[in-house]
Amino acid sequence: MSIIEKTDFKEALTFWPRHNEALYRRLESKHAWLEDRHQGDGAPPDALDNEMVLNIGPQHPATHGVLRCAVELDGECIEKCVLDIGYLHRGVEKLAESKTYQEFMPYTDRMDYLSPYSNNVAWCLAVEKVAGIDVPERAQWIRMMMSELARISAHLLWMGVGLMDAGAVSVFLWSFQMREDLYSIFDHVTGARLTVSHSRIGGVVSDLDDTGMDMIRDFVERFPEVHAGWVKLLNRNRIWIDRNVDIGILSKEDAIELGMTGPNLRGSGIAHDIRRFEPYLKYDEVDFTIPIREEGDALARYFVRMEEMMESIKIIRQCLDKLETLKGPIRTDNAKRAYPSKNEVYYSMEGLIHDFMYTDTGVTPPKGGATYHAIEAPKGELGFYVQSDGTGKPFRVKMNTPSFTNLQGLEHMLEGGLMGDMVILIGTVDPVLGEADK
Amino acid sequence: MELAWYWTALIAFAIVNFLLVSASVLVYAERKVSGYMQNRPGPNRVGPFGFLQPFADVLKLVFKENIVPVLANPFVHSLAPMLMVVIAMGAGALIPFAHNVVIADMDVSVLVLLALTSISVYGVTLAGWSSNSKYSLLGGLRSSAQMISYELSMGLAVLSVVLIAGSLSLTEIVEDQAGGWGLLGWNVFRNPIGAILFIVTAFAETNRAPFDLPEAEQELVGGYHTEYSGMKFGMFFLAEYVNFFIASFIIVTLFFGGYMLPFEALILGAFPVLVDSAWLTVLQLGSVLVKAGFFAFVFIWVRWTLPRFKYTQLMTLGWKYLLPIALANMLLVALGVALFS
Numbered sequence: 001m002s003i004i005e006k007t008d009f010k011e012a013l014t015f016w017p018r019h020n021e022a023l024y025r026r027l028e029s030k031h032a033w034l035e036d037r038h039q040g041d042g043a044p045p046d047a048l049d050n051e052m053v054l055n056i057g058p059q060h061p062a063t064h065g066v067l068r069c070a071v072e073l074d075g076e077c078i079e080k081c082v083l084d085i086g087y088l089h090r091g092v093e094k095l096a097e098s099k100t101y102q103e104f105m106p107y108t109d110r111m112d113y114l115s116p117y118s119n120n121v122a123w124c125l126a127v128e129k130v131a132g133i134d135v136p137e138r139a140q141w142i143r144m145m146m147s148e149l150a151r152i153s154a155h156l157l158w159m160g161v162g163l164m165d166a167g168a169v170s171v172f173l174w175s176f177q178m179r180e181d182l183y184s185i186f187d188h189v190t191g192a193r194l195t196v197s198h199s200r201i202g203g204v205v206s207d208l209d210d211t212g213m214d215m216i217r218d219f220v221e222r223f224p225e226v227h228a229g230w231v232k233l234l235n236r237n238r239i240w241i242d243r244n245v246d247i248g249i250l251s252k253e254d255a256i257e258l259g260m261t262g263p264n265l266r267g268s269g270i271a272h273d274i275r276r277f278e279p280y281l282k283y284d285e286v287d288f289t290i291p292i293r294e295e296g297d298a299l300a301r302y303f304v305r306m307e308e309m310m311e312s313i314k315i316i317r318q319c320l321d322k323l324e325t326l327k328g329p330i331r332t333d334n335a336k337r338a339y340p341s342k343n344e345v346y347y348s349m350e351g352l353i354h355d356f357m358y359t360d361t362g363v364t365p366p367k368g369g370a371t372y373h374a375i376e377a378p379k380g381e382l383g384f385y386v387q388s389d390g391t392g393k394p395f396r397v398k399m400n401t402p403s404f405t406n407l408q409g410l411e412h413m414l415e416g417g418l419m420g421d422m423v424i425l426i427g428t429v430d431p432v433l434g435e436a437d438k
Numbered sequence: 439m440e441l442a443w444y445w446t447a448l449i450a451f452a453i454v455n456f457l458l459v460s461a462s463v464l465v466y467a468e469r470k471v472s473g474y475m476q477n478r479p480g481p482n483r484v485g486p487f488g489f490l491q492p493f494a495d496v497l498k499l500v501f502k503e504n505i506v507p508v509l510a511n512p513f514v515h516s517l518a519p520m521l522m523v524v525i526a527m528g529a530g531a532l533i534p535f536a537h538n539v540v541i542a543d544m545d546v547s548v549l550v551l552l553a554l555t556s557i558s559v560y561g562v563t564l565a566g567w568s569s570n571s572k573y574s575l576l577g578g579l580r581s582s583a584q585m586i587s588y589e590l591s592m593g594l595a596v597l598s599v600v601l602i603a604g605s606l607s608l609t610e611i612v613e614d615q616a617g618g619w620g621l622l623g624w625n626v627f628r629n630p631i632g633a634i635l636f637i638v639t640a641f642a643e644t645n646r647a648p649f650d651l652p653e654a655e656q657e658l659v660g661g662y663h664t665e666y667s668g669m670k671f672g673m674f675f676l677a678e679y680v681n682f683f684i685a686s687f688i689i690v691t692l693f694f695g696g697y698m699l700p701f702e703a704l705i706l707g708a709f710p711v712l713v714d715s716a717w718l719t720v721l722q723l724g725s726v727l728v729k730a731g732f733f734a735f736v737f738i739w740v741r742w743t744l745p746r747f748k749y750t751q752l753m754t755l756g757w758k759y760l761l762p763i764a765l766a767n768m769l770l771v772a773l774g775v776a777l778f779s
Contacts, residue, residue, distance in 0.1 A: 054572050076749050167746025173476035240745050420748040423657045
């Protein structure tokens with residue numbers, strides 16, 4: 001029997017209608033135990049007592065990609081909400097099993113495409129941990145500085161899009177102007193604007209030159225002033241504050257129960273930041289504070305993110321000072337653990353062989369080795385679980401992505417809100433669907 | 439002065455065309471101003487300085503396919519945009535552009551104006567309902583709720599002006615502002631609270647940001663005109679721009695001396711030649727245009743600065759703040775009129 005005969009095509013072709021039906025059934029039955037409206041006394045239903053089921057997304061300008069919310073509306077109020085994700089599912093975790101460790105790294109660019117650098121770093125750190133590779137100091141400082149630039153870039157997009165969702169389109173373009181500068185920096189330092197792929201297992205691919213340092217220094221000089229301008233515009237803006245205050249409140253307990261992470265968790269008054277509590281790279285050597293707010297509403301999360309940008313600037317300043325004096329290799333000098341330098345590859349036989357072998361097989365962590373390593377990505381805890389079977393390819397890779405965990409809280413926030421709150425709340429959770437759907 | 443019918447027809451023709459052209463100028467202005475506010479050049483490809491951009495836009499809209507949703511009500515679906523344009527243009531008939539340059543100079547033009555602005559909500563609501571789309575329906579609902587809440591305060595603000603002028607005719611309201619020294623006769627100085635109230639409610643009545651809830655691009659994907667395409671969408675677009683230009687004219691007429699030149703009495707005293715001459719009409723046309731142009735700029739300025747209100751905020755502002763203030767202002771103005779005249 002051929003494989004085609006065995007495959008149940010009917011099952012495959014009817015997936016979509018069945019999925020849709022199940023989703024709407026779930027929406028209908030959600031909180032059903034709370035409602036007693038239908039245990040009537042036989043009286044005719046009230047004509048005004050009608051709920052409207054509205055399907056928001058996956059193609060909708062305010063859902064930040066392909067998030068789909070099926071909501072039940074009573075007038076403008078959202079009574080129930082069911083989220084549907086997976087429209088951008090690409091099977092990244094499974095893909096990793098057929099790639100070498102180094103080959104998989106560019107795939108991480110496509111997860112949280114607003115801060116590709118942090119994803120690269122997270123993956124490389126996880127692999128370095130399981131394979132026991134030491135990374136040179138300079139590479140660590142470069143990684144840290146660029147990750148913080150990525151954090152600013154991600155937060156800038158959050159701010160611009162959040163304001164645009166609220167109707168203030170100008171801020172979006174202002175924030176994109178600063179992001180353009182960041183992209184130029186990434187372009188110069190890594191060779192690509194969006195999919196940077198700059199981190200390598202055992203270090204980074206290229207060193208920072210003086211022009212790159214000057215560009216970053218110039219950005220760091222200019223940014224606080226621009227940021228202060230935005231703060232002045234927004235923090236005193238009655239409409240913006242009123243739209244954010246007291247909506248989507250997450251108490252401390254809720255935030256932990258729902259698995260919120262990153263700024264969403266810190267907005268609820270829990271000072272959890274992996275950079276501080278399980279320092280990786282050189283975060284234990286720099287001085288920065290973790291902004292937190294107690295209120296747990298959208299406004300608290302707004303303040304947390306705005307302040308985080310300035311903390312990142314503080315970290316970048318310290319990195320710049322350090323990189324001035326700290327010279328040295330940018331990749332570990334062990335051909336079994338990291339790519340040899342181009343100089344070696346082009347002008348020595350061993351280098352060429354090492355390069356070939358590293359591309360073909362790559363780094364081989366010990367058999368049975370498994371690790372979980374998390375970093376504080378702009379959106380929260382981004383962790384990779386890597387399990388090795390002793391070959392050049394990972395046996396299993398699992399990802400703990402912040403957008404996915406943060407979206408768990410969104411239903412809870414949306415219910416009881418208004419349609420106008422919906423766009424603000426999706427913005428405040430700040431999901432990137434490429435990451436949530438993996 | 440009763441004008442011959444052909445003069446009226448000519449003026450009407452001129453004013454309709456003027457409004458149509460002004461809409462495209464405003465589209466250009468809006469895109470250019472927003473461009474400068476956002477540190478970008480704005481349209482600069484079509485024609486010199488991108489000046490032909492609005493015409494390119496209109497051409498594109500004309501050539502686009504007109505799509506009517508399957509479950510829509512085709513008649514109402516077509517009626518709604520026409521209603522919007524006709525009403526927006528209709529209000530142009532009442533505005534005195536210069537001394538004696540007004541199509542319909544009637545004794546109750548303020549009432550007609552309020553009636554017309556009330557009817558324009560039908561365009562939005564019908565468009566929302568007839569599209570048979572949930573987003574459009576929500577937009578239509580928001581619009582009707584918003585207009586009802588703001589019409590009250592708007593009416594009260596207008597009434598305070600009517601009290602001062604003692605007339606319901608727009609021409610007489612303008613003439614009434616000629617008194618006082620220089621600019622001080624203008625209603626904005628005699629009735630400042632009314633002026634602010636009216637400007638705020640004018641934003642709400644024209645569905646412009648920050649009151650653009652019916653067409654909230656982000657949450658409702660365009661609201662009432664989500665399901666419109668081609669020239670029908672173009673008509674909504676046209677109506678929006680004509681509407682806010684007309685609103686600027688009304689603001690000017692009611693509160694900023696209408697077609698009066700600033701310091702008109704002094705100017706006429708200095709140049710007696712001008713009295714009742716055609717030059718004065720031209721100057722007055724220029725004066726009203728400059729003033730209305732300024733307010734059109736304010737409309738654009740505000741739109742690209744402020745975020746949109748939330749539904750509850752909008753209702754709170756309308757009912758809890760504007761309405762009581764408008765009532766108190768009415769009382770104040772009535773007392774003032776009783777005491778000083």
